[in-house]
Amino acid sequence: MTETTKPRRAQILDSASRLFSERGYHATSMRDLAGDLGMQGGSLYAHISGKEELLIEIVNVASRQFDEALFTLRDVQLPADEKLREAMHRHIRVVADNMDSATVFFHEWKHLSPEAYARVTGWRDSIDAFYRELITRGISEGTFRADLDPRMTAYLVLSAVNWAYTWYRPGGPLTPGDVADSFADMLLGGLRSEIGSTA
Amino acid sequence: MTETTKPRRAQILDSASRLFSERGYHATSMRDLAGDLGMQGGSLYAHISGKEELLIEIVNVASRQFDEALFTLRDVQLPADEKLREAMHRHIRVVADNMDSATVFFHEWKHLSPEAYARVTGWRDSIDAFYRELITRGISEGTFRADLDPRMTAYLVLSAVNWAYTWYRPGGPLTPGDVADSFADMLLGGLRSEIGSTA
DNA sequence: CCTACCGATCGGTAGG
DNA sequence: CCTACCGATCGGTAGG
Numbered sequence: 001m002t003e004t005t006k007p008r009r010a011q012i013l014d015s016a017s018r019l020f021s022e023r024g025y026h027a028t029s030m031r032d033l034a035g036d037l038g039m040q041g042g043s044l045y046a047h048i049s050g051k052e053e054l055l056i057e058i059v060n061v062a063s064r065q066f067d068e069a070l071f072t073l074r075d076v077q078l079p080a081d082e083k084l085r086e087a088m089h090r091h092i093r094v095v096a097d098n099m100d101s102a103t104v105f106f107h108e109w110k111h112l113s114p115e116a117y118a119r120v121t122g123w124r125d126s127i128d129a130f131y132r133e134l135i136t137r138g139i140s141e142g143t144f145r146a147d148l149d150p151r152m153t154a155y156l157v158l159s160a161v162n163w164a165y166t167w168y169r170p171g172g173p174l175t176p177g178d179v180a181d182s183f184a185d186m187l188l189g190g191l192r193s194e195i196g197s198t199a
Numbered sequence: 200m201t202e203t204t205k206p207r208r209a210q211i212l213d214s215a216s217r218l219f220s221e222r223g224y225h226a227t228s229m230r231d232l233a234g235d236l237g238m239q240g241g242s243l244y245a246h247i248s249g250k251e252e253l254l255i256e257i258v259n260v261a262s263r264q265f266d267e268a269l270f271t272l273r274d275v276q277l278p279a280d281e282k283l284r285e286a287m288h289r290h291i292r293v294v295a296d297n298m299d300s301a302t303v304f305f306h307e308w309k310h311l312s313p314e315a316y317a318r319v320t321g322w323r324d325s326i327d328a329f330y331r332e333l334i335t336r337g338i339s340e341g342t343f344r345a346d347l348d349p350r351m352t353a354y355l356v357l358s359a360v361n362w363a364y365t366w367y368r369p370g371g372p373l374t375p376g377d378v379a380d381s382f383a384d385m386l387l388g389g390l391r392s393e394i395g396s397t398a
Numbered sequence: 399c400c401t402a403c404c405g406a407t408c409g410g411t412a413g414g
Numbered sequence: 415c416c417t418a419c420c421g422a423t424c425g426g427t428a429g430g
Contacts, residue, residue: 026225027310030409043415081391107306145392152381159362160355167354182351190389192280193344229425242399
């Protein structure tokens with residue numbers, strides 16, 4: 001009974017993710033969305049309760065993906081540098097595998113109602129905390145430089161993995177793993193050569 | 200004669216930058232904007248030709264600031280690592296000093312008409328090229344590691360300086376220069392300590 | 399800069 | 415899932 005409506009709902013969410021990411025939430029009308037699915041505007045409401053439900057669900061699915069990717073890594077026993085590399089792999093993979101909903105997630109969450117908004121803010125904080133704790137442990141282990149500021153370091157890592165939503169193109173020459181390894185190599189080892197440092 | 204209308208236009212642009220960055224372009228109505236300035240909706244059209252003119256001007260001002268900050272650095276004679284640090288200083292300063300219009304710039308440019316859209320795309324490409332050339336020169340100078348991919352390196356630097364629009368808070372404990380130095384230190388020198396490298 | 403208004407479009411609903 | 419419709423609001427204009 002719910003098995004026939006579920007795929008239709010999934011189709012609606014896919015279309016909504018794409019249109020919201022391309023045009024923005026407010027610039028996408030319910031008639032745009034219905035047209036993309038070959039139906040009339042009013043027909044959507046047989047499957048969903050309203051426009052905001054779509055935004056909430058897209059954002060929730062995206063944040064759940066980040067959650068699952070990173071928090072299963074929390075208690076894994078690995079040196080901090082390897083763990084950071086693995087976290088970046090997973091983080092970029094979520095972005096790359098969900099370009100549309102990730103874009104919606106990063107751009108449209110401020111249009112959520114207060115409760116849903118607070119949930120997203122909480123998620124963001126917990127991701128920040130995950131990276132800060134990883135850095136802090138790496139410093140006390142001696143893997144990372146002792147003079148790092150965990151907060152700034154976490155911002156730098158998050159910049160790299162999150163900003164990928166603006167430029168990464170799935171199906172292009174780079175896999176998400178290529179990107180993660182390249183960024184991790186540069187972040188861990190630094191850009192400067194051994195010989196030529198001047199500052 | 201134009202001297203009395205110019206400040207009013209500037210006020211409208213400031214309000215529009217703030218409202219567009221907080222609520223988004225399409226979610227901000229002209230009546231919201233007028234109300235923020237203590238006037239009626241229709242009165243705005245004595246000063247501007249339409250809503251999109253505001254978006255175009257905000258985005259143009261922002262991109263001009265990035266242009267001026269970076270392209271005056273192009274022909275400065277400096278080792279690549281110092282030049283990269285200086286570019287990051289300037290780039291982050293533009294973001295930090297224009298949080299509202301930078302946010303509009305990053306989020307709302309896709310709502311521009313085709314011509315204005317193409318201009319922004321062109322600007323983005325030229326900023327990318329600026330950083331890629333800087334990296335390439337640094338590699339051939341011997342300042343940067345020979346195994347760097349200039350394209351990926353430029354993406355990493357741009358991630359760091361652009362993503363600041365999401366978390367930086369002017370008036371907080373960190374100056375734009377603090378952020379730039381912290382990021383530049385980490386990027387140039389790497390996160391790993393000398394002793395504890397495992398990978 | 400205001401009042402009053404325009405046509406268009408919005409999200410959503412009723413009834414089938 | 416469609417047709418037909420609702421009140422509300424949109425960007426913008428006319429005339430003053």
